[in-house]
Amino acid sequence: MLIKGGEIASEQGAPVRGDVLIEKGVITEVGESLKAPKGTEEVDATGKVVAPAMFDAHVHFREPGQEYKEDIVHGTEAAINGGVTGVVMMPNTSPAIDSAAVVRTVLEKAREVSRIPVYTSGCITKGRGGEELAGIDGMRNLGVVMLTDDGDPVANPAVLRNAMEYATPFGMFFASHCEVAELSGPRALNEGKVSYQLGIKGTPACSEEICMDRDIRLAHATGARVHIQHVSSAIGMETIRWWKERGARVTAEVSPHHLIFNEEDIGEYNTHYKMNPPLRTSEDNAALLEGLKEGVFDLIATDHAPHSEFEKAQDFVSAPNGITGLETALVSLHDRFIATGLVGWDLVVKRYSAEPRRMMGLEPVPIEEGRTADLIIFDPSGETTFSRDFMKSRSVNTPFLNQTLRGRVEMVLRGDEVLLQREAS
Amino acid sequence: MARKDFLDIASLSREEVDLLLDQATPFKELFTRSVKKVPTLKGKSVLMLFYEPSTRTLSSFEVAAKRLSADVIELDVPHSSVTKGETVKDTVDTLQAMRADYIVVRHKMSGLPQAIARQTRASVINAGDGSHAHPTQALLDAFTLKEVFPELSGRKVLIAGDILHSRVARSTSSLLLKLGVEVGFLGPGSLVPRSGPEGITRFTDFDEALRWGPDAVYLLRVQMERQEAQYFPSVHEYHQVYGVTQDRFARIQGEGTYIMHPGPVNRGVELCHEVMDYERSLINQQVENGIAARMAVLYWLKPQTDSEEAERE
Amino acid sequence: MSVLLDEAAMGEAVASLAGDIRAVAEHGRVAIVGIRSRGDEVAERVSAHLTEAKIEHDYGMLDISLYRDDLSHLAENPKLQSSEISFQVDGSHIVLVDDVLFTGRTIRAALDALTDYGRPARIQLAVLIDRGHREIPIQPDYAGVKLETARMDHVIVRLKKTDGEDAVELVTTP
Numbered sequence: 001m002l003i004k005g006g007e008i009a010s011e012q013g014a015p016v017r018g019d020v021l022i023e024k025g026v027i028t029e030v031g032e033s034l035k036a037p038k039g040t041e042e043v044d045a046t047g048k049v050v051a052p053a054m055f056d057a058h059v060h061f062r063e064p065g066q067e068y069k070e071d072i073v074h075g076t077e078a079a080i081n082g083g084v085t086g087v088v089m090m091p092n093t094s095p096a097i098d099s100a101a102v103v104r105t106v107l108e109k110a111r112e113v114s115r116i117p118v119y120t121s122g123c124i125t126k127g128r129g130g131e132e133l134a135g136i137d138g139m140r141n142l143g144v145v146m147l148t149d150d151g152d153p154v155a156n157p158a159v160l161r162n163a164m165e166y167a168t169p170f171g172m173f174f175a176s177h178c179e180v181a182e183l184s185g186p187r188a189l190n191e192g193k194v195s196y197q198l199g200i201k202g203t204p205a206c207s208e209e210i211c212m213d214r215d216i217r218l219a220h221a222t223g224a225r226v227h228i229q230h231v232s233s234a235i236g237m238e239t240i241r242w243w244k245e246r247g248a249r250v251t252a253e254v255s256p257h258h259l260i261f262n263e264e265d266i267g268e269y270n271t272h273y274k275m276n277p278p279l280r281t282s283e284d285n286a287a288l289l290e291g292l293k294e295g296v297f298d299l300i301a302t303d304h305a306p307h308s309e310f311e312k313a314q315d316f317v318s319a320p321n322g323i324t325g326l327e328t329a330l331v332s333l334h335d336r337f338i339a340t341g342l343v344g345w346d347l348v349v350k351r352y353s354a355e356p357r358r359m360m361g362l363e364p365v366p367i368e369e370g371r372t373a374d375l376i377i378f379d380p381s382g383e384t385t386f387s388r389d390f391m392k393s394r395s396v397n398t399p400f401l402n403q404t405l406r407g408r409v410e411m412v413l414r415g416d417e418v419l420l421q422r423e424a425s
Numbered sequence: 426m427a428r429k430d431f432l433d434i435a436s437l438s439r440e441e442v443d444l445l446l447d448q449a450t451p452f453k454e455l456f457t458r459s460v461k462k463v464p465t466l467k468g469k470s471v472l473m474l475f476y477e478p479s480t481r482t483l484s485s486f487e488v489a490a491k492r493l494s495a496d497v498i499e500l501d502v503p504h505s506s507v508t509k510g511e512t513v514k515d516t517v518d519t520l521q522a523m524r525a526d527y528i529v530v531r532h533k534m535s536g537l538p539q540a541i542a543r544q545t546r547a548s549v550i551n552a553g554d555g556s557h558a559h560p561t562q563a564l565l566d567a568f569t570l571k572e573v574f575p576e577l578s579g580r581k582v583l584i585a586g587d588i589l590h591s592r593v594a595r596s597t598s599s600l601l602l603k604l605g606v607e608v609g610f611l612g613p614g615s616l617v618p619r620s621g622p623e624g625i626t627r628f629t630d631f632d633e634a635l636r637w638g639p640d641a642v643y644l645l646r647v648q649m650e651r652q653e654a655q656y657f658p659s660v661h662e663y664h665q666v667y668g669v670t671q672d673r674f675a676r677i678q679g680e681g682t683y684i685m686h687p688g689p690v691n692r693g694v695e696l697c698h699e700v701m702d703y704e705r706s707l708i709n710q711q712v713e714n715g716i717a718a719r720m721a722v723l724y725w726l727k728p729q730t731d732s733e734e735a736e737r738e
Numbered sequence: 739m740s741v742l743l744d745e746a747a748m749g750e751a752v753a754s755l756a757g758d759i760r761a762v763a764e765h766g767r768v769a770i771v772g773i774r775s776r777g778d779e780v781a782e783r784v785s786a787h788l789t790e791a792k793i794e795h796d797y798g799m800l801d802i803s804l805y806r807d808d809l810s811h812l813a814e815n816p817k818l819q820s821s822e823i824s825f826q827v828d829g830s831h832i833v834l835v836d837d838v839l840f841t842g843r844t845i846r847a848a849l850d851a852l853t854d855y856g857r858p859a860r861i862q863l864a865v866l867i868d869r870g871h872r873e874i875p876i877q878p879d880y881a882g883v884k885l886e887t888a889r890m891d892h893v894i895v896r897l898k899k900t901d902g903e904d905a906v907e908l909v910t911t912p
Contacts, residue, residue, distance in 0.1 A: 182654075193620045197435070199535040199557025199592055269536035313544075315534035317555075427814040444817070451801065451820040460854040463804040493804075724804070724815055 001413070002036035006045030006377065008367050009345035011354050015049055022373045025415030030369055043411070049378040052349055052365045053085035053412060054330055057356040058150075058175075058229060058253060058301035060322070061087075063106065065094025070306035070394045072106065075326070076114040078304070078393035080419045082327040083376040083409040088360060089120040091128070092151035098123035100138030107142060115419055119360060121146035121175060124163045130155045133163055140170050145361055148175035150229060153211050155181060157218060164224035173225035173359075178211035178236070179203070179277065186317050190278045194263040200317060205233040205284075208277050212236045220248045227359065228252040230303045232277035234287030241296045251298040251359060254288050256329050260336050261285075261399065269316040272399040275305065276321040292351065293343060299355040300348070302329045306395030324393050328400045331384045334407035339380065374414050379424070382408030427727040430542040430549040433558040434599040442567075442603055445721050449568045452724075453717040455492065465724060466495035472525040473499045474516075474541075475552070476532040481688055481712070482552050482562075486529050489719035495527070517544040526728045530554070535592075546729035550722060556590050562687055563596035565718040567604060569710050570641060573683060578605030583634050585611040585667065586645030586695060587656070589618050593687045594645060598625060609637055612667060615656040631667055635676055641683040641707070644669065644695040660694050669696040674703075683707050742885060742893075743867075743906040751882030752780065755864055756787035758880040759833055762862070763788055769796035769825050769832045773848050777836035779897045780866050784835060796825035800834075805847035827856030833879075837895045839865040842876035867906060869893050 001022045007015035008030065019034040020027060036042065061075040070078075072089075079087050089106065091097030097106060097120055110118035122139035126132040128149045136147070147167055153176065154160040164174060179187075184203045189195050191202030212228055216239065219226035231237055231254050240252045257275065262282045266273045273279055291297055305322020312319050330352070337343045354364035365374035385404040388396050412420040434442075455461055471490040475483050483499075490497045500520075520528060520541075527548045530538045535555030542549035553559040567577070574580050582601055588594045588610050598608045602624060610617050611628040621627070628634035647663060657663050664670065669677065669684070674697055677684065684696070684706045692698050700706060743751065762768060770788070772781025778799045785797050801819045809815055834848055845863060852858060864880040869887045885908075887893060892909040896902070 191620075196618050196620050196622070197595075199555050199595060201556075269539050313540065315532070315537040315540055317534050317536075448818045451818045454820055458855055463854070464850065465804040465809065721818075724818065727813065727815070 001041045001043060002034060003043045003045045003050055003377065004034075006048050006050035009049050009051035009349050010366055011346055011350040011364075013346055015051075015345050020050060020367055020375075022413070022416075025373055025417075027367060027369055027371050027373050030367060043377070045377050047379070047381060048410065049345060049380060050367060051345060051376055051378060052353045052367060053374045053376050053414065054083050054352045055086040055356040055362075056084050056302055056304065056326060056329070056352075057088045057299060057359060058090065058255075059087045059304040059326060060090050060092065060306065062093060062306060063109065064102070068394070069308055072110050072118065073113040074392060074394045075304070075306075076110070076116050076118060078324070078326045078391065079116060080412050081390075081392045081409070083330045083378065083412055084326055085116045085374055085412065085414050085419070086357065086362070087116070087118055087326075088146060088356075089118065090148065090150045091121050091123045092149075096123050096127050097121070098126050098128070098134035098139075100135055100142055103139050103142045103144055115417070116414065120144060121148050121150070123147070124149045124154055124174065125159060128152055130159060133159075133166065136163075136167050136170070136172070140167075140172060145172050146175050146227070147172055148177065148229070150175065150177045153177055153179055153181070153215075157214060160215065161218050161222060164219060164222040168222060168224040173227060174215075174219065175227040175229050176212070176215040177229050178208045178215060180207045180210050183207035183210075187276050187321060188274065188278070188317050189266060190263045190280045192263060192281065194266055198266070198269060198316070203276075203278055205235060205280060208233050209236040209239060213239050216240070216243050216248060216250050219250065223249075225249040225251075230255050230258065230277060230301070231288070231297070232258045232280050232284065234280075234284045234291075237288060237291045237296055241291070244296070252296065253299045253301040254292055254297045255301060255303050256325060256332050257323060257399070259285060259289050259292065260332060265399070270399075271312045271314070271316060271319040272323060272397060272401065274316060274319055274321055275303070275323055289337070289342065293347065297351065299359065300329070300333070300352040301356065302326055305397075306393055307397045308395055309397070312397045322397070324391075324395055324398045327391050327393060328386055328398055328405075330378070330409060331405050331407045332400060334378070334380065335405040339406050372415055376409055376413070377411040379408040379410050380406070382410065382424075384408045427725060429727060429729055430538075431560055431722050431726055432538050432542060432549065432551045434560050434563050434596045434603070435558075437603070439603055442600065445564055445718075445725060446568055446571060448721040448725065449564070449714065449717045452720040453714065456713075456717070462492050462494055464494045466490070466493040466526075468496075469526040470496045470498060470524070471527040471529065471723070472520060472523065472547075473497065474502060474520075474528055474530045474532075475499070476502050476530075477553065479531060479553070482531065482715075485712070485715040486550075486552060486719055489716050489723060490527070492716070493720060493723055495723070498523075498525070517541055520547065521545055527723060527726070546731070548726040548728040550726070553592055556592050556595070558596045559592040560596050561715070561719050561722060562593050563600040564722065565711055565715045566597045566643070566685065566687070567600050568714050568718055569685065569707050570601075572710065572714075573707065574640065577601075579607070580641075581607045581609065581637065581639045582641045582643055583609040583611055583628075583637070583639035584643045584645065585631070585634070587616045587648050588612050588621070588645070589616045589656075590648050591645050597643065598622065609634055609639065613657045613663070631673060635673065635680075638680075639682060641685055642669070642677065643685040646687065646689065647691055647694050664694055668694060669700055671697050671699060674700055678703065678705075681705060685711060688712065739907055739909045741905060742908050743883065745904040747883075748904040748906065751866055752783050753787070755780075755866060755880055755882040756784045759784055759864055760788060760791060760793060762831075762833065763793045763795055766831055767795060769798060769830050771798045771800050771823070771832050771834050771852070773834060773836040773844060774799055774801045774819050774821075776895055776897055776900055779899050780837050781835035782899075784864070796830070798823040798825060800848055800851055802844060802847040802851050805851045807843060807847065821851070823855050827852065827858055829857070829859045831860045831862075832858045833862045833864050835864050837866045837897070838893055839863070839868045839876075839878055839881070840871060840893075841873040843873065845876050846874055867893065867895065
């Protein structure tokens with residue numbers, strides 16, 4: 001395939017106009033006015049961005065146990081729909097992914113039904129109960145590198161410390177969901193003006209900040225590598241910056257929704273704005289964006305958390321936490337930040353394509369000669385309407401439901417397989 | 426333009442508030458007739474959906490509905506926490522099948538009446554949801570105050586107690602602010618939120634609050650049952666520091682300050698026994714006015730017709 | 739739009755009505771009850787005539803919004819005002835007073851309202867204007883003026899105290 005005239009995005013600088021020649025799934029040439037061998041399919045990418053495909057290091061596919069919300073096949077199709085060609089699943093399934101047996105089950109299922117590579121994290125503790133350690137070695141042997149009890153923190157610091165001491169020599173790292181359960185209340189929304197108005201006990205930002213601090217210190221004391229998940233608090237982000245400046249082995253992620261939305265968006269108890277950690281203030285939005293631009297955040301991850309409609313139709317406290325994100329992430333980042341000139345494609349490629357892969361010990365997929373093709377074509381002047389029909393996920397719990405945003409994923413190509421191709425709009 | 430639902434005070438305009446307060450008076454006058462009933466809602470059904478137990482609010486609504494000749498149905502709902510699987514949608518579907526015209530909901534989850542209102546053609550009246558709102562209480566409170574102070578603007582009302590968990594505090598303060606009343610919040614530091622609404626003076630000292638010169642002191646019931654972590658050391662200490670002790674009552678009496686309480690009263694906690702016989706206690710009027718205020722709300726709301734509902738879907 | 743009655747004609751109509759009622763009132767105590775709104779102002783003027791003639795009588799006002807039969811069909815309920823019936827209704831002779839008699843439904847509502855206050859010995863009806871098109875069998879005992887109107891016409895009554903002037907206007911719909 002010859003992709004002509006596109007703006008080729010990379011981690012460095014602004015996108016550069018050029019052609020990309022792909023033969024047998026490998027990028028053989030990148031340059032201007034390329035000539036393709038006879039019979040090569042030509043794709044006109046004039047005015048469009050050709051970028052390395054995205055990688056989401058934080059998704060919930062609900063398989064095994066809650067397949068009515070999502071499963072591996074729907075989740076991976078949703079990923080492709082959003083221009084994502086690799087994911088890391090979270091282990092808070094039912095049963096939890098805390099042993100070789102469950103890891104094997106989900107990875108085999110993924111091999112069977114998924115068109116993109118699927119990785120999984122493993123629990124730190126058995127059943128995410130916070131007491132006994134999970135079957136770490138068995139999981140390691142099946143390729144698991146990330147341990148997390150995501151959904152909850154590890155309440156007992158002694159347990160977390162021992163886990164870190166034990167698993168770090170295996171080359172595994174820890175991802176932390178940070179909060180102090182006793183401070184969090186019903187885990188519904190941020191403690192502040194909106195929680196007062198809506199009459200629901202809020203979760204103060206210090207709950208997340210205290211645990212973030214604790215987990216980083218434990219990691220530092222044990223030599224472990226820790227990755228702080230879904231950061232929502234500006235002050236918490238400063239903790240990460242402080243420790244990075246002192247050489248701690250800490251990485252961190254931020255989600256598109258914590259950059260875009262804040263507690264005011266909840267309005268009249270709209271559960272499409274309910275997740276954990278919660279949306280905080282517009283000051284946090286601004287600070288987190290600056291932190292992303294300054295490199296305090298290593299990567300962007302969606303925390304894609306599908307839930308069924310009837311579950312989300314409950315009252316605000318009872319409704320489960322989380323929104324989907326795989327299909328909306330790239331388009332929403334474009335609509336809110338790239339199209340507005342606040343960030344460039346280099347940042348998005350670095351933080352949503354390259355760094356997540358590096359964190360998992362994988363090679364990034366830049367558009368360079370000799371590399372396997374793993375790319376997307378994105379139309380900045382196109383539009384995407386996130387209707388139920390458009391979305392491939394089993395669940396539609398997203399604040400972008402039925403909204404039209406600027407930008408459109410038009411093609412996803414992996415090797416010699418076209419995973420997705422939409423008509424030019 | 427009439428509304429379908431009565432869910433909170435925040436969404437009401439000043440005109441709507443004034444209208445409702447005006448309309449409570451004619452309903453109160455009906456109480457002096459021998460026939461206290463009017464046929465206004467004859468044939469309409471009012472469903473009581475009380476997930477939290479409450480005799481006084483429930484019977485107040487019941488009397489209001491019956492005096493308007495409506496049929497009152499009490500739905501037997503579990504008072505324990507809603508079991509998993511029994512979702513709002515399930516409840517609403519049941520209610521739709523019963524073709525209720527008005528649904529009065531009380532629930533411990535904030536926002537639940539909103540969720541029900543979105544999904545049904547019936548008029549939903551919020552009888553208290555979690556810590557969020559209790560709009561009919563606010564109405565009857567304002568109505569009671571207006572009987573004493575026809576010109577409410579510029580008056581001062583001190584709301585005292587567990588503000589943090591109180592839907593009464595939120596709704597009543599919201600309504601009083603709309604009417605130009607100056608509002609103060611008094612309570613233990615752990616129970617008076619810092620991020621409250623603008624324009625409310627925050628006190629943590631009762632005597633300082635009394636020096637502020639309130640025209641009425643509105644005492645909130647101290648919620649003993651909701652403390653997952655202690656907010657104050659003991660009921661005894663609460664009464665000494667934040668209750669109307671005999672000393673404070675003497676000062677209040679001296680100033681002629683009115684006392685209000687949404688009920689039921691915890692004698693010896695929010696107030697000393699003597700307050701119950703105070704001639705400037707408005708507590709009984711509040712109860713009486715509750716029926717008139719609720720009748721005014723039932724008269725004002727308009728459930729959706731079948732054709733409007735079809736359009737909405 | 740045409741003026742059916744000007745201030746002078748209105749004055750005559752009120753006087754005529756008052757005269758009829760006075761004749762009854764001289765034989766036994768009556769209670770003049772005006773139906774809000776505007777019927778109450780007419781009742782007030784009738785009452786003023788009686789007082790001038792030194793005839794003692796009772797006086798009250800009735801708001802019939804709560805007794806209307808058409809509330810389900812309205813997008814918004816009418817603004818409710820207070821009724822004032824402070825005399826003993828049992829055994830009384832009531833003369834209901836209204837400004838315009840049209841379909842008769844307002845009067846039906848007023849009768850229902852009155853009977854919830856007690857059991858009058860007799861109820862009579864006095865209206866300033868009878869514009870025809872009855873939908874139920876209700877007829878006035880006394881009418882100031884009878885007007886020929888079409889069913890879809892609007893008859894607008896303005897009274898000094900309520901509206902600033904005395905006039906009756908007719909708006910025809912094509």
